Amino acid sequence: MTTHTSVLAVPHPAKPRSAFVAALMKPVPVIAAIVLAVIVIAVLGAGVWAPYDPLANDLANSLAGPSAEHWLGTDQLGRDVLSRLLYGGRPDLGAALLVACTALVVGVPLGMVAGYRGGRIDQFLMRIVDIGLALPSMVIVLLVLAVFGNQVIMGYLALGLLLVPPLIRIIRANAIAIRSELFIDAARVAGFSDTRIVFRHILPRLVGSVLVQASLIASMGLIFVSGLAYLGFGVSAPDPSWGTLIAEGAQITRQNPALLLAAGGVLGVTVLCLGLLGDTIRDASVARWARTPSRPSRIRRRRSPGDAAGAAPESSSLLSVRELSVEYGSVEQGQTVVDGVSFEIAAGEIVGLVGESGCGKSTLARAVLGLLRGGGVSGGAVSFEGVELTTATVGELRELRGTSFAFVSQEPLVALDPTQRIGTTLTDAVRLHTGSGRREARARARELLARVRFPDPERVLRLYPHEISGGMAQRIAIARALAGSPKLLIADEPTTALDVTVQAEVLDLLRELRASEGLSILIVTHDWGVVSDLCDRAVVMYAGQVVEQSATDALFHRPAHPYTAGLLASNPSGVAGGATRLPSIPGTIPLPSEWSTGCRFQSRCPLAVEVCGQGPVPLVQSPDGGTSRCLRVDQVERDIWSRDLVRGGAR
Amino acid sequence: MTAPVLEVEHLDVGYGRGRKTTQIVRDVSFRIEQGKTLGLVGESGSGKSTIGRAIVGLAPVLGGSIRLDGREIGQLDRRGRRAVAADLQVVFQDPYSSLNPAVTIEEILTEPLEAQGWRRKDARVRSAEMLDRVGLPASAGKRFVSGFSGGQRQRIAIARSLMSSPRLVICDEAVSALDLSVQAQVLNLLRDLQDTLDISYLFIGHNLEVVQFIADDFAVLHRGELVETGPADQVMRSPQDPYTRRLVSAILSPDPQEQRERREMRLVGARADLAAEISEKGNA
Numbered sequence: 001m002t003t004h005t006s007v008l009a010v011p012h013p014a015k016p017r018s019a020f021v022a023a024l025m026k027p028v029p030v031i032a033a034i035v036l037a038v039i040v041i042a043v044l045g046a047g048v049w050a051p052y053d054p055l056a057n058d059l060a061n062s063l064a065g066p067s068a069e070h071w072l073g074t075d076q077l078g079r080d081v082l083s084r085l086l087y088g089g090r091p092d093l094g095a096a097l098l099v100a101c102t103a104l105v106v107g108v109p110l111g112m113v114a115g116y117r118g119g120r121i122d123q124f125l126m127r128i129v130d131i132g133l134a135l136p137s138m139v140i141v142l143l144v145l146a147v148f149g150n151q152v153i154m155g156y157l158a159l160g161l162l163l164v165p166p167l168i169r170i171i172r173a174n175a176i177a178i179r180s181e182l183f184i185d186a187a188r189v190a191g192f193s194d195t196r197i198v199f200r201h202i203l204p205r206l207v208g209s210v211l212v213q214a215s216l217i218a219s220m221g222l223i224f225v226s227g228l229a230y231l232g233f234g235v236s237a238p239d240p241s242w243g244t245l246i247a248e249g250a251q252i253t254r255q256n257p258a259l260l261l262a263a264g265g266v267l268g269v270t271v272l273c274l275g276l277l278g279d280t281i282r283d284a285s286v287a288r289w290a291r292t293p294s295r296p297s298r299i300r301r302r303r304s305p306g307d308a309a310g311a312a313p314e315s316s317s318l319l320s321v322r323e324l325s326v327e328y329g330s331v332e333q334g335q336t337v338v339d340g341v342s343f344e345i346a347a348g349e350i351v352g353l354v355g356e357s358g359c360g361k362s363t364l365a366r367a368v369l370g371l372l373r374g375g376g377v378s379g380g381a382v383s384f385e386g387v388e389l390t391t392a393t394v395g396e397l398r399e400l401r402g403t404s405f406a407f408v409s410q411e412p413l414v415a416l417d418p419t420q421r422i423g424t425t426l427t428d429a430v431r432l433h434t435g436s437g438r439r440e441a442r443a444r445a446r447e448l449l450a451r452v453r454f455p456d457p458e459r460v461l462r463l464y465p466h467e468i469s470g471g472m473a474q475r476i477a478i479a480r481a482l483a484g485s486p487k488l489l490i491a492d493e494p495t496t497a498l499d500v501t502v503q504a505e506v507l508d509l510l511r512e513l514r515a516s517e518g519l520s521i522l523i524v525t526h527d528w529g530v531v532s533d534l535c536d537r538a539v540v541m542y543a544g545q546v547v548e549q550s551a552t553d554a555l556f557h558r559p560a561h562p563y564t565a566g567l568l569a570s571n572p573s574g575v576a577g578g579a580t581r582l583p584s585i586p587g588t589i590p591l592p593s594e595w596s597t598g599c600r601f602q603s604r605c606p607l608a609v610e611v612c613g614q615g616p617v618p619l620v621q622s623p624d625g626g627t628s629r630c631l632r633v634d635q636v637e638r639d640i641w642s643r644d645l646v647r648g649g650a651r
Numbered sequence: 652m653t654a655p656v657l658e659v660e661h662l663d664v665g666y667g668r669g670r671k672t673t674q675i676v677r678d679v680s681f682r683i684e685q686g687k688t689l690g691l692v693g694e695s696g697s698g699k700s701t702i703g704r705a706i707v708g709l710a711p712v713l714g715g716s717i718r719l720d721g722r723e724i725g726q727l728d729r730r731g732r733r734a735v736a737a738d739l740q741v742v743f744q745d746p747y748s749s750l751n752p753a754v755t756i757e758e759i760l761t762e763p764l765e766a767q768g769w770r771r772k773d774a775r776v777r778s779a780e781m782l783d784r785v786g787l788p789a790s791a792g793k794r795f796v797s798g799f800s801g802g803q804r805q806r807i808a809i810a811r812s813l814m815s816s817p818r819l820v821i822c823d824e825a826v827s828a829l830d831l832s833v834q835a836q837v838l839n840l841l842r843d844l845q846d847t848l849d850i851s852y853l854f855i856g857h858n859l860e861v862v863q864f865i866a867d868d869f870a871v872l873h874r875g876e877l878v879e880t881g882p883a884d885q886v887m888r889s890p891q892d893p894y895t896r897r898l899v900s901a902i903l904s905p906d907p908q909e910q911r912e913r914r915e916m917r918l919v920g921a922r923a924d925l926a927a928e929i930s931e932k933g934n935a
Contacts, residue, residue: 181748181749181751182743182745182748182749183748183749183750183751183759185709185741185743185749186741186743186749186811187762188708188709188732189707189708189709189732189736189739189740189741190733190736190762190763190766191729191730191732191733191734191735191736191766192733192762192766193729194729196766200754200762201751201753201754204751204753204754205751205752205753207753286753288795289752289753289754289795289796289797356830356831356832356833357801357830470695499694499695499857500694500857500858500859500898500901500902500903501694501897501898501901503901503903504901504903504917507903508914526830526831527903528831528903528905529902529903529904529905529910530903531905532903532904532905532906532907532909532910533903533907533910533914552907553907553908556905556906556907566832567831567832568905569835570831570832570834570835571831571860571905572835572838572858572860572861572863572864573860573902573904573905580842580846581839581842582835582838582839582864583835584832584835584836584839585832585835585836586836588800588802588803588833589800589830589832
């Protein structure tokens with residue numbers, strides 16, 4: 001059977017293979033892989049394609065330069081340099097592989113155990129790691145080689161073990177981060193053994209960092225082993241290895257520089273390719289499940305000169321936003337996230353900016369403040385008391401921030417510097433805006449705290465951020481925002497992280513500030529309760545556009561857009577006791593790339609008709625004096641969603 | 652009256668040992684009948700999530716008992732956990748962290764069953780069935796979670812919790828991270844599933860109205876102790892304990908008119924409480 005829920009649109013399947021391959025198919029890693037493959041195959045097949053025996057002397061032909069017979073010339077004993085280079089790679093690459101395997105086989109499991117189990121096992125392992133980090137690697141390896149005579153393999157194993165401690169630390173740190181994720185808790189609730197959790201859930205997440213470490217350790221091993229050979233340990237003459245070839249080449253560099261250049265070059269290129277490839281394989285190995293990074297590649301700011309001039313703000317409004325658009329991404333692939341938004345805020349007015357995640361409400365608030373991260377205003381105008389903000393310079397904006405408008409974020413504790421007392425934070429803010437002396441600023445800070453209803457400001461000034469609660473922190477953040485006596489406060493979900501009782505206090509405070517000093521507030525929220533408690537007017541956003549704007553009372557009693565009606569209906573507080581279902585809007589919020597040219601809500605709308613999809617829907621006057629972006633605004637009723645529920649029962 | 656699915660008696664939960672113990676939950680008792688939902692509400696730091704974690708063995712039980720269908724499960728080791736895992740499942744708040752991004756959704760769903768000895772083939776059939784039940788196409792099983800929205804992920808988490816036909820699902824703030832319209836979808840889904848499968852929920856939340864929609868009974872927690880229990884509607888209508896009263900009066904109504912009235916009531920109530928407190932101190 002199926003439930004009543006409609007089958008949801010799910011993302012297109014990313015074929016695991018193709019994601020892996022796609023991540024690899026970039027020019028640099030492809031070249032690195034080809035070069036590395038050529039080197040490895042050339043070295044492994046040395047017996048087949050080396051033109052000469054690497055040990056065959058030809059004293060008559062010693063120290064010859066590059067020629068048709070000897071592409072890279074010959075050495076002191078007339079041996080072919082190319083052949084010796086090909087054979088010489090075998091011990092080096094083999095040793096590097098051995099070193100890397102030793103380090104990974106020992107280090108990865110120990111790192112995972114230390115990170116996942118924690119406690120005594122972790123403490124014990126970490127003490128050993130500390131000791132390991134203090135050991136001088138080269139000296140120990142030389143010592144091991146001295147003890148075991150010329151059994152180089154023991155030296156390589158010792159080197160592998162010496163590289164284990166830093167590897168354990170890295171793997172442990174990663175494992176600790178993964179351990180705290182909830183899916184590990186879920187696995188423990190299911191009763192899985194630790195072994196299973198480590199291998200099924202932690203190891204796959206670590207593959208990326210393990211691969212990077214493997215390439216780094218292999219590179220280090222390669223250099224180290226060559227260094228040993230250079231010093232005369234490991235491979236001994238006359239057998240070739242890259243290290244001994246470099247040593248020999250250094251002696252005859254005047255007569256035939258080809259030997260030194262070729263041996264050193266091939267070592268360098270191999271190490272470089274390993275590094276390049278490690279990073280790419282890491283990215284590719286997680287490509288099939290990780291999110292594609294949506295890093296904005298370039299900030300754009302493209303506007304026609306007439307844009308700002310054409311928008312004359314009304315005299316009564318403090319802030320006027322006209323046809324504001326914001327884009328993320330590059331010029332070629334810009335993604336509009338806020339699309340032609342207009343609204344105004346009068347002095348002393350509180351306006352709510354309402355919508356669900358991804359509707360662009362926070363981006364809009366940041367755009368007004370000139371605080372966009374990675375995006376850019378691509379059109380429209382924002383004027384504050386007649387001053388155009390979108391074309392203002394950084395300096396002009398800095399001047400306005402704090403003294404004309406101020407910002408309060410959702411997470412006040414994050415916004416406070418943990419190393420500074422509240423007093424320092426506040427007096428700094430006061431001095432920045434007023435240029436007053438320390439003593440005056442302190443007095444003003446005390447006054448600000450009293451205004452946000454702290455009964456004992458002096459004590460609060462001495463506290464550190466870790467000593468205060470979330471509710472206190474939000475009130476302090478508001479106090480700081482008031483330091484420059486702004487006229488407009490922009491608050492992004494200021495009560496979302498707070499408990500209900502504390503939320504009520506913060507909302508009371510904002511209401512009082514408006515009453516006592518005529519502060520205007522733009523509050524970004526998804527909570528209808530906050531809107532009804534605080535706001536005079538609400539601007540409802542959906543998919544980057546304003547879909548409805550009206551006075552709070554009208555909005556609640558007679559919403560003029562089906563989306564507003566749906567959001568109000570799905571709020572559980574509107575439901576009578578005993579109701580078995582909440583009216584809900586089917587489907588999901590479209591991504592910016594999925595926005596249609598017609599009504600963006602039509603696919604989820606119970607009132608949608610054919611004409612809704614035929615072109616951009618303009619904002620029209622709604623019966624209650626607001627505006628609505630709905631062609632069927634006359635049909636919108638408070639209960640369209642629950643009516644539908646009763647009739648069809650299919651939502 | 653039938654035996655309760657979950658019976659918690661005098662539960663103490665805390666961390667540390669001996670004199671350094673930090674007790675988070677003190678002497679908490681409640682029971683949940685089959686097919687019913689208990690809403691465990693309180694503010695941050697009240698210990699509500701800790702109780703949920705103690706029931707599933709993620710927080711140490713210092714004292715008291717937790718019985719699932721009469722079996723004591725308060726002090727189980729990993730092997731014992733596995734034995735009750737089929738009957739006791741959990742849905743966490745954060746659907747981004749609660750699903751392993753490195754394995755396919757099918758693996759996420761089938762793994763718990765395979766650990767209980769199901770054949771892989773049967774587990775796969777079951778996973779397709781559960782995806783359908785939570786409103787996702789069976790083809791979703793072959794994908795990774797990264798492309799799914801928060802609401803879709805929470806459906807997957809619910810599907811995982813239902814794979815083994817549990818008796819009790821603990822929903823720890825399971826809809827708190829979701830948008831309003833998606834929250835309504837998921838709440839409806841949880842109710843539908845309860846109606847068809849007759850499972851019980853322990854629904855932990857901070858939003859009283861959300862919890863009221865889904866819960867039959869309320870248990871209000873304050874600083875690790877239960878301050879009030881009773882039928883959800885009754886607790887909301889006439890809260891008895893002063894703390895519950897404060898909690899209920901702080902709820903914001905989406906109706907501006909009603910909210911104005913509520914605000915007046917809250918401010919008057921706060922003043923009355925304060926006056927009572929002062930006079931109490933004066934008498935003492």
